[in-house]
Amino acid sequence: MSPAEAARREDFRAILGLVKPGARVLDIGCGEGALLELLGHQKQVDGRGLEIQPANVALCLARGLAVVQGDADHDLDDFPTRAFDYAILSQTLQTVRQPRHVLSELLRVAERAIVSFPNFGHWRVRWSLMIRGRMPMTGALPQAWWETENIHLCTLRDFTQLCEALDLSIEACAALADGKPARAIDPMRAIENWRAEQALFLLSRKG
Amino acid sequence: MNAEKDATLDEGGGVARLAGPLRLDSGARLDQVEIAYRTYGRLNADKSNAVLVCHALTGDQHVAGRHPVGGKPGWWTQVIGPGLPLDPQRHFIICSNVVGGCMGSTGPSSINPETGKPWGLSFPVITIPDMVRAQALLLDHLGVETLFAVVGGSMGGMQVLQWAADYPERLFSAVCIAATARHSAQNIAFHEVGRQAIMADPSWNSGDYASLGGRPEKGLAVARMAAHITYLSEAALQRKFGRELQRDGLSWGFDADFQVESYLRHQGATFVDRFDANSYLYITRAMDYFDLAASYDGVLAEAFRRARHVQFCVLSFTSDWLYPTPESRDIVRALNASGARASFVEIDSDKGHDAFLLDEPVMRSVLAGFLDAAGSARGLA
Numbered sequence: 001m002s003p004a005e006a007a008r009r010e011d012f013r014a015i016l017g018l019v020k021p022g023a024r025v026l027d028i029g030c031g032e033g034a035l036l037e038l039l040g041h042q043k044q045v046d047g048r049g050l051e052i053q054p055a056n057v058a059l060c061l062a063r064g065l066a067v068v069q070g071d072a073d074h075d076l077d078d079f080p081t082r083a084f085d086y087a088i089l090s091q092t093l094q095t096v097r098q099p100r101h102v103l104s105e106l107l108r109v110a111e112r113a114i115v116s117f118p119n120f121g122h123w124r125v126r127w128s129l130m131i132r133g134r135m136p137m138t139g140a141l142p143q144a145w146w147e148t149e150n151i152h153l154c155t156l157r158d159f160t161q162l163c164e165a166l167d168l169s170i171e172a173c174a175a176l177a178d179g180k181p182a183r184a185i186d187p188m189r190a191i192e193n194w195r196a197e198q199a200l201f202l203l204s205r206k207g
Numbered sequence: 208m209n210a211e212k213d214a215t216l217d218e219g220g221g222v223a224r225l226a227g228p229l230r231l232d233s234g235a236r237l238d239q240v241e242i243a244y245r246t247y248g249r250l251n252a253d254k255s256n257a258v259l260v261c262h263a264l265t266g267d268q269h270v271a272g273r274h275p276v277g278g279k280p281g282w283w284t285q286v287i288g289p290g291l292p293l294d295p296q297r298h299f300i301i302c303s304n305v306v307g308g309c310m311g312s313t314g315p316s317s318i319n320p321e322t323g324k325p326w327g328l329s330f331p332v333i334t335i336p337d338m339v340r341a342q343a344l345l346l347d348h349l350g351v352e353t354l355f356a357v358v359g360g361s362m363g364g365m366q367v368l369q370w371a372a373d374y375p376e377r378l379f380s381a382v383c384i385a386a387t388a389r390h391s392a393q394n395i396a397f398h399e400v401g402r403q404a405i406m407a408d409p410s411w412n413s414g415d416y417a418s419l420g421g422r423p424e425k426g427l428a429v430a431r432m433a434a435h436i437t438y439l440s441e442a443a444l445q446r447k448f449g450r451e452l453q454r455d456g457l458s459w460g461f462d463a464d465f466q467v468e469s470y471l472r473h474q475g476a477t478f479v480d481r482f483d484a485n486s487y488l489y490i491t492r493a494m495d496y497f498d499l500a501a502s503y504d505g506v507l508a509e510a511f512r513r514a515r516h517v518q519f520c521v522l523s524f525t526s527d528w529l530y531p532t533p534e535s536r537d538i539v540r541a542l543n544a545s546g547a548r549a550s551f552v553e554i555d556s557d558k559g560h561d562a563f564l565l566d567e568p569v570m571r572s573v574l575a576g577f578l579d580a581a582g583s584a585r586g587l588a
Contacts, residue, residue: 048548057552062572064580066518068539068551078543 003041006034011200014174014182015088015114018202019043023085026050026110028072028102029092033060036067048084050075073097076105084110091198093117094150104166107205112171116200119175121155121193139178140197156193163203172202215289215296216272220245222311225344229306232496235331239320242345243311244268244303247287248295250351255379256587257351258293259342260302261359261366263564264434264490265482267310270302271295276481285566292574297587298355305366306341307333307490309483315414316483328414333489335362335497339369343377353377355585356578360384360563361530362490365497368510368538372499375514380581382574384522385563387534388507388541389498394529397437398491401430405484414485427484428475435474440526440559500541507541514547518584520577521551522563522570529560550577 006012012035019025021043027036030049033056039045049067051057060067068075072089073096087110089102094117096102106113118140119125128136135145141153154162163170174182175196182200185192225240245268250257260270260283267274271281271288287293293300304312307330315330322329346354354377359367364386371381387394405411408426412419436444448467463469503509511517519542523535532553542549554569556562563570 054553054555057550058554058569058573061520061550061552062576064576064583066548066550066580068543068549069553070536070539070551075540075543078540080544080546083546 001032001034003034003037006038009034010179010181011090011116011176011198012038014176014200015039015090015116016042017182018114018172019045019086022046024048024083025086025088026079026084027088027090028076028106029089029095030056030060030065030067032056033063033065033067035088035090036060036065037063040065071096072102072105076102076109079109081108082111086110086112086114088114090114090116091118094153096152099152099154100162100166103162103168107166107168107203111204113168113203114200115203116176116198117159118150118153119156119193119196119199120153121157122197123194124197126194138197156187156196156199157190159199159201160187163201167206168203169206170201171204174200176200216247217249217295218245218247218272220268223345223348225341225348227344229337229341229344231331231337232334233332237306237313237331240306240313240341240344241311241317242303242306242313242341243308244301244345245270245272246302246349247271247300248298250299250349251587254350254352255355255585256297257299257301257346257354258356258358259346259354259370260287260293260300261338261342261357261363262302262305263359263361263363264494265431265478265487266363267308268302268304269310270300282564285564285571286574292571292578293358297582299351301346301349301351303342303345305338305490307338307486307493309486312341314483315485315489316417325417327417327485330485330489332492332496334493335365335369336373338493339366339373342366342370343374346377353379355587356380356382356581358382358384359386361386361560362494364530365494365499368499369497371514371517371519372502372510375511375517378514378517379585380518380520380578381514382520382522382577383535383538384570385524385527385530385535385560386538387497387530388500388510388538390495391534395495397434397529398495400433402488402491404429404433405488408484411484414488416484422479423484424479427479427482427487428472430484430487431478431482432471432475435471437529438559438561440528440557442526442557443559446557507537508544511542511545511547515545517547518577518581519547519549520573521549522573523551523553524556524558524560524562524567525553526557527560527562 087106125136173187177197304310364383405426408423411423500507523532539551
């Protein structure tokens, strides 16, 4: 992804809007480092990344980013408590083995977490299952069931319930769809669970 | 300097006599220590571009340019040179022969000033921290207060980690390649085979081969042959040699029938021309004694507690079974836990441990990216 392409991605723009300048940021599942680079350029963050694919990590390092090869399930545990202002988990939660553990770890290592994921409650997903009897293939879920890395898909409602169970407060939530600008939503409203193709949350610990 | 000089490298160097004695971990003290070193490039006006490169077990200070003995290229010309990650036009690169070595630094083959004879086995046992202490004194001698980077592979990587533990205030960044924070039982075992081979050679003469006018060449060659296998991978050996024969048909004897035998014999034979057997004993011992966490109640992260400001880059290779990737992961975990800024990647290569010395484009691009970014942060052009 070129820097120009990255700058146009609506989910990245939404994340940029949430991060304060100069913050310490950990991007988990940072891929080739496009978001980290964008955050560095536009928000002057002190950015670090965690990425599972060695080829991606090598690309990140060649771009001058500080990235560690590792996975969210195991390697977050090593980071000290509150080492970061933000932990970002962009389109990765549904691929980890232990989403609940990872989510609580995010809010141990950072003051705030920014989490985005495809909403399995979106009407197209429901339509595919109910009418066609097939696993959905949509814009947010473009791969067939046998090739996807997604192993823990959830709906907006599932996610807000997990946040409640972990005693997390939802500071902001936005819906993303088809490259349109992010739309602030109330994730508790049932209608949004139908309408949001992807959801982006800003979370913090309560109290 | 007998070797041709490459003007683009802007080479310098010599032998530095360290000011003051070198206190060793063993409790012993070396009063007069000489360290042979090479430099490439120039120290800039604000003295912010110095890079220390630490060599591996059988390496030396001739990291770039041409070696004065034999005229071979330096051991890391893949990484150091114009347009490469370490560039004499931007960096002031220093590489010194470790204390205990045999390429001009004080070691067991040096003359003991008290006896007028070579030290031999009366030379005190040295450690990785001792090597680093001598390097720090060399930097004092050269007027270099802080390092933009300390870089090394294998035993050089161990020295990098020791630098981060002992002199973090003198570091801006650190690159540790294909290394470990402590020698494993297997590592020690292989070294012991090498040492026993040397000591079993009658010419070794309890370390005093100088008085016989000979050298334990057979023992040292066998030590090198055994060690060399650990630097390669099974896949690399198979690809290079397979079961290919030297000549048509078998000899039905014990000549070097297979190409791999001939290759190893050649490795052993050429090694004895350039390396001292007692130095081999001392340096392998230093590596075996290396256990960075041991001085910190076994908690490796504590070793890096004062190095939080240092930018680290840790690299390993998929086919390195001498210091396999989990060893590097342990280092990275400790760095993360200590709050240091760490980068880490396991590079895909079938060349085994020696990959760090070879042409590995991914290693080069990763090093370039890391050092460029650190250079910008340091304000280097």
